[in-house]
């Protein structure tokens with residue numbers, strides 16, 4: 001019965017338990033189209049501005065660092081829900 005948790009851990013990532021959900025927040029937008037690479041690319045998330053409505057992030061191409069989009073993360077304080 002308890003062994004079933006091992007199966008879930010293996011599927012979601014290498015020995016990461018429940019803490020893995022936190023680290024995944026940095027990569028919520030997995031791939032975006034880069035006009036310079038002319039393909040969908042993995043992106044890096046960079047904090048641009050802290051606004052009253054939320055934090056504004058810029059997505060940069062992981063290969064050429066071209067800006068491929070922006071997004072505003074609303075301030076909803078999710079940490080209280082997770083823990």
Ligand SMILES: [Zn+2]
Pocket residue numbers: 034035036037038041061062063064065066
């Ligand atoms: Zn690119």
